[in-house]
Amino acid sequence: MNEDVEQVRKSIRMGEWSKPTTGLASGYTQANLVILPKKYAFDFLLFCVRNPKSCPLLEVTDAGSPTPSKIAAGADLRTDVPKYRIYQNGKMVKEETDISSYWRDDFVSFLIGCSFTFEKALQDNGIPLRYIEEERNVSMYRTNIPCESSGIFNGPMVVSMRPMKPAEAIRAVQITSRFPSVHGAPVHIGDPDAIGITDLGKPDYGDAVTIHEGEVPVFWACGVTPQAVVMDSKPDIVITHAPGHMLITDMTEEEQAVL
Amino acid sequence: MNEDVEQVRKSIRMGEWSKPTTGLASGYTQANLVILPKKYAFDFLLFCVRNPKSCPLLEVTDAGSPTPSKIAAGADLRTDVPKYRIYQNGKMVKEETDISSYWRDDFVSFLIGCSFTFEKALQDNGIPLRYIEEERNVSMYRTNIPCESSGIFNGPMVVSMRPMKPAEAIRAVQITSRFPSVHGAPVHIGDPDAIGITDLGKPDYGDAVTIHEGEVPVFWACGVTPQAVVMDSKPDIVITHAPGHMLITDMTEEEQAVL
Known part of the structure; x- marks a missing residue:
């Protein structure tokens, strides 16, 4: 060890x-x-x-x-x-x-x-992580993407969001696709409304972070999902x-x- | 559909x-x-x-x-x-x-x-499949690689084997890594003894195929494994x-x- x-x-x-x-x-x-x-x-x-x-x-x-x-x-x-x-x-x-x-x-x-795992890989590739820069917790949101249910377990996917430039988003897809066992590739890029998020400034878990001009929000499936579903x-x-x-x-x- | x-x-x-x-x-x-x-x-x-x-x-x-x-x-x-x-x-x-x-x-x-899935991808990349050429069933072997047990289910991994040139084996690793849901990358290349296979000419399931001079056997985890384990x-x-x-x-x- x-x-x-x-x-x-x-x-x-x-x-x-x-x-x-x-x-x-x-x-x-x-x-x-x-x-x-x-x-x-x-x-x-x-x-x-x-x-x-x-x-x-x-x-x-x-x-x-x-x-x-x-x-x-x-x-x-x-x-x-x-x-x-x-x-x-x-x-x-x-x-x-x-x-x-x-x-x-x-x-x-x-x-x-x-997702700690792929965050290091993102940083190694020069992709900035806003919530670390701003010393906050990552922004997490409940979406309208339903999980597939099993027995009593049922509920929507929770996602984490990281804002970045479009070219960085493309590189982030490549990088995170290598790591399916820690959430893998993003589930959505861009318009938050399309997955049922009405206000990026009001995350359901964690903290809001600054999104700069020219950046897009990139959304990954989040490990809070099973906890939220288990609680529900x-x-x-x-x-x-x-x-x-x-x-x-x-x-x-x-x-x-x-x- | x-x-x-x-x-x-x-x-x-x-x-x-x-x-x-x-x-x-x-x-x-x-x-x-x-x-x-x-x-x-x-x-x-x-x-x-x-x-x-x-x-x-x-x-x-x-x-x-x-x-x-x-x-x-x-x-x-x-x-x-x-x-x-x-x-x-x-x-x-x-x-x-x-x-x-x-x-x-x-x-x-x-x-x-x-593994039918990645076989088409192999063929699309010009990698020959001997058992199809020779109109036989693919060669499958019980190995000494233990599966991780769960309750009553326990047993060794069964592998399928495809012979090919070393350069083709390298390309085959790349191609099949894209398909983890249909067995993914090989589990072994080369020496059959190293995974407990004593005679490539005597497969435990399917048929033997010709291995040409300069070819190496490439082994993939096989869907016969769960059936063999369930039977055992x-x-x-x-x-x-x-x-x-x-x-x-x-x-x-x-x-x-x-x-």
């Missing part, structure tokens, strides 16, 4: 780091986390399979196992995320930095790709990471590329 | 065509079929998710639904495959051209990508297509390309 990853994961486990993971263990893939009882697992797994743009699966654990052996063999899903959210019947009841006391033998954990469908218990507080995996970002 | 597809599917449904589908409705994606009772569906779905090279999912139906609404909305999975195989406890008990009388409300159908794990009932007798979908081959 990489020394950086080991160091960071240890300090998260010890409770020394409970802040967002942006910029930690640079070059390593970070993952969204959704933990559900087994009785919901088939429907949620099928939801992810049916909606690979917003819910790209990096790994699904066996019921009861807190070890993501494929992407982070040394990690413990009960302690190695800096902050968790506990939801009961669709309502957030608590934030925790350790969920050992909540753990159950029927919990199945879903690790879902995070109100299972009796769900545990997720707190937004921005991701699991750091052993896989390099480049390992996610298909080309 | 394309006229060709409609025509072919109709003649299959009427029982007028019960032969392999190779070359039918050219340009349209064909799919492998595995039908299992719901009680096995979570474990098998997770098996496919964990082994995307050999089990790329094109669609999974809701329990009881014979309609693959995403990839072939007008099709009926009970009648639109030219030949089916019925397995009980891991043993083939019957071949049928219509499975309406076997159908159950708890059946979940898995449509899995078929002996569920009480499984229905699959008969080898080569695929479902013809409404999706063009080019729609499967990620780039």
Whole structure:
């Protein structure tokens, strides 16, 4: 395992780091986390399979196992995320930095790709990320693009938006197409109305950012989608990471590329 | 729907065509079929998710639904495959051209990508396919590459092999990387021993083909893998297509390309 990853994961486990993971263990893939009882697992797994743009699966654990052996063999899903959210019947009841006391033998954990991965690739190609420049959170919006439903899981796609020049948008399509496991190519470029977004200045999640003259908004399927859908469908218990507080995996970002 | 597809599917449904589908409705994606009772569906779905090279999912139906609404909305999975195989406890008990009388409300159908798709792309790039030249079935081998297990589903990867010149192998990597949903890039090039194949002249499935001086064997994960694994794990009932007798979908081959 990489020394950086080991160091960071240890300090998260010890409770020394409970802040967002942006910029930690640079070059390593970070993952969204959704933990559900087994009785919901088939429907949620099928939801992810049916909606690979917003819910790209990096790994699904066996019921009861807190070890993501494929992407982070040394990690413990009960302690190695800096902050968790506990939801009961669709309502957030608590934030925790350790969920050992909540753990159950029927919990199945879903690790879902995070767009941090392709953001580094975008930056390496000289494409500016406005929300980093402006020290804000990325802008995210509910759209009118329906997800394909599965059992109780149903809802619209959430997208993240990055403004850029048209030539940069073309390059961004090329770059992000290499990374289908972390949301891949954009789902829309340009007119926000066309996908049901009425005001770019009022994101549903995250912060608004400046869009300069001559820039177009570029929209990617977002890892908030499964969380929003899971909340809407109100299972009796769900545990997720707190937004921005991701699991750091052993896989390099480049390992996610298909080309 | 394309006229060709409609025509072919109709003649299959009427029982007028019960032969392999190779070359039918050219340009349209064909799919492998595995039908299992719901009680096995979570474990098998997770098996496919964990082994995307050999089990790329094109669609999974809701329990009881014979309609693959995403990839072939007008099709009926009970009648639109030219030949089916019925397995009980891991043993083939019957071949049928219509499975309406076997159908159950708890059946979940898995449509899995078929390498026919990238074979057309290989041919379009001037890469010869020996088994077509020699009018045989493609050579397939069990390897020592373990699949990642899920519940009762466990076993080695089966690969298909195509011999070609090294420069063609390089081009074949580029071409097939565009098609991850139909097995994608090769899993191995060269020495068969390295993946547990002792004699290329004795394939486990299909026929042996001639390998010319200066050619290397190129190996792709094969759609026979899930069938072999399902047979090994002996569920009480499984229905699959008969080898080569695929479902013809409404999706063009080019729609499967990620780039």
